[in-house]
Amino acid sequence: MQVSSLGLDGVYEIFPNRFEDERGFFSETYNRNGLLDAGIETEFVQDNQSFSTAVGTMRGLHFQKSPKAQYKLVRVIKGRIFDVAVDIRRGSKTFGEWVGLEISEKKWNQILVPEGYAHGFVTLEANTIVAYKVSDFYSREHERSIRFDDPQIGVNWPIGARRMIVSAKDASAPSLEDSDLE
Template sequence: MIAVRPLGLERVFEIRPERFSDSRGFFSETYNHKQFAEAGITEEFVQDNHSCSARAGTLRGLHFQISPLAQAKLVRVLEGAVFDVAVDIRPQSPDYGKWAGIELTAEAGNQIFIPAGFAHGFVTLQDNTQIAYKVDNYYSAAHDRSIHYADPALSIKWPDIGVAFTLSEKDANAPCLHEVQPMKPAGCQGVQ
């Protein structure tokens, strides 16, 4: 069984699969198509991704793919912990530009489901954090886009973990949300 909790944005959910523990450890069914469909998550996942970040404070995102290869994601932590964020980037949505965040940990076994039309990012809260996530469309470099994690218009409250964030060059130079439609190459103005 899974427990599903809305996170305040349309179809963005925290998912907690049941765990069965004994002296050996635990067993958990992390994905079951029938149970997810009963919860309203009917996407067909086609690709699994695995990411490892060596240091706490590694920030990846905010990433998304544009149509026709926009992606829904089901994200979970295999080792360590992250603060995970989804941003509604659907121009006609009443929640456009709003975000939801949640701490995902290997210990808790919780997951986040992020539908297509949302940007996704996370910052690691522990060294050697590993995440796995399913997507419902294949990766396409031609459709891959980013939004700056510190876009002032989004006002995401990233946790202060006592270290400067480590970012890729792509993420450090990503545009703000208002610059993404149409795609402009300039970096996010007003971001330090």
């Protein structure tokens, strides 16, 4: 397993080991000891999966506020996404900054998004399947969203906002400035 920082505190790109032969491949997509060896100490309690039929499907920016904040370990089973993590920790020197990463079945990479970050992605291929682990259970009471196209954050999405397919919930999300972060 290869783990490298993406420049924001606690956000990592992970490349699980992949062993290929004439039959195909085998990979441990999650290995707790591998993360511990990289200094990442979190435990996951729930697996989630999404399927998006169209290119440009936007999901995010989502987070759960404390005490139900979540780490997310995100990977693509089929297709390709542009994945984003936004630092929403008030008082952090990188508050409001974001990092983006293309994740795909071909690259076989993952992103680890820690607590204190909003997370979202847009699909870059049709029929994309995304799977992710979370460190706390879903809580409707603690679930929050931030507008994916908030100019204060300024995410440079590879697909323009007018071409994105956005849920009503995500389209009406508040700006970072107006969000209930704590």
